[in-house]
Amino acid sequence: MRSHLFRFALLALVPAGGAYAADINLVEQASEGGLALLAILALSVLMLAVSLERLLHLRVRHIVPAGLADAVLPLWRAGDFALAELELTGQDNTLARVIAYMAAHRHLDYDRVSAGAGDIASLELRRHQQKFYALSIVATVAPIVGLLGTVVGMIEAFHVIAFADGMGNPALLAGGISKALVNTAAGLCVALPALGMHHFFKHRTALLALTLEQDVNRLLQACFPPRPAGQPGLQVVPHAH
Numbered sequence: 577m578r579s580h581l582f583r584f585a586l587l588a589l590v591p592a593g594g595a596y597a598a599d600i601n602l603v604e605q606a607s608e609g610g611l612a613l614l615a616i617l618a619l620s621v622l623m624l625a626v627s628l629e630r631l632l633h634l635r636v637r638h639i640v641p642a643g644l645a646d647a648v649l650p651l652w653r654a655g656d657f658a659l660a661e662l663e664l665t666g667q668d669n670t671l672a673r674v675i676a677y678m679a680a681h682r683h684l685d686y687d688r689v690s691a692g693a694g695d696i697a698s699l700e701l702r703r704h705q706q707k708f709y710a711l712s713i714v715a716t717v718a719p720i721v722g723l724l725g726t727v728v729g730m731i732e733a734f735h736v737i738a739f740a741d742g743m744g745n746p747a748l749l750a751g752g753i754s755k756a757l758v759n760t761a762a763g764l765c766v767a768l769p770a771l772g773m774h775h776f777f778k779h780r781t782a783l784l785a786l787t788l789e790q791d792v793n794r795l796l797q798a799c800f801p802p803r804p805a806g807q808p809g810l811q812v813v814p815h816a817h
Contacts, residue, residue, distance in 0.1 A: 612725025612759045616718055616766055623714045623770045630708045630777050639704070639784045640671045645791040648675055652799045657682075670700045674792055678799070686800040693792055701785050711774035715767045722763020729756025 636642065644667065651660040657679055664672045674693045681689050733753055 610725055610729065610759070612721050612728065613762055615721050616725075616759070616762045619714045619718045619721070619770075620766045622710060623766060623773070626708055626710045626714075627773045630773075634704055634708070634777060634780055634784075636784065636787075638669050639700075640788040640791055641667070641669055644669075644671055644675070645795055649795060649798055652679070652795070670697055671788060671791060673700070674788075675795065678795065682799070686796065689800060690796055693796070697785075697788055697792065701781060701788075705778070705781055708774060708777040711770045711777070715771035715774060718766040718770065719760070719763040722760040725759030725763075726756045729753075729759060732756075 644663075647663055648660050651657075651663065660679060661676070664676055674696050677692055677696055678689055681692060730753055733756060
């Protein structure tokens with residue numbers, strides 16, 4: 577069972593290398609990778625799960641769907657708040673919740689509504705960021721676990737050499753070190769895509785935050801009395817990891 581798990585781990589983490597991979601028997605070496613490789617396999621599963629979940633949910637329609645602000649703005653200007661609320665019915669996104677807050681507190685001044693809308697938007701964006709923070713953890717931990725597995729493997733290899741007349745058989749030492757280095761390779765194979773996906777989602781969140789800020793500021797300026805010159809508008813700044 578353990579051998580099958582390590583085989584699966586290597587096939588999942590290491591790209592197909594054709595004849596070269598066959599020559600160095602990576603699959604066979606991975607079967608003796610130890611607990612470190614099993615931990616790296618678990619980290620790779622976490623990375624895939626988080627990436628798929630974020631790809632499904634960190635999307636425009638879940639945060640700032642196109643056309644929603646344009647649909648609500650003329651209704652607000654006409655004072656038809658009942659129809660504006662109907663437009664928001666069934667909308668499960670950040671912009672819809674911000675607009676609902678603005679409509680419910682339309683009797684307040686610009687400053688209070690702007691602060692409340694900014695709090696709602698920032699909180700939801702931070703929640704989105706928190707959900708892919710695990711990718712940063714995987715990118716940090718995976719190569720360290722791989723290095724630990726390599727160090728432990730090399731200690732074991734030299735221990736075997738000490739009691740097996742290894743100086744007369746260099747292949748015994750080289751084979752042990754080669755198996756140990758598989759842990760480092762596996763850790764890097766998990767850490768690199770995890771780091772890339774983390775920066776990808778971070779960039780996407782920043783773009784969505786900018787679009788959300790623009791739409792909400794446009795609604796605030798159109799639906800509330802003009803603010804004094806020089807007073808800043810809404811600023812949505814997602815929490816940086």
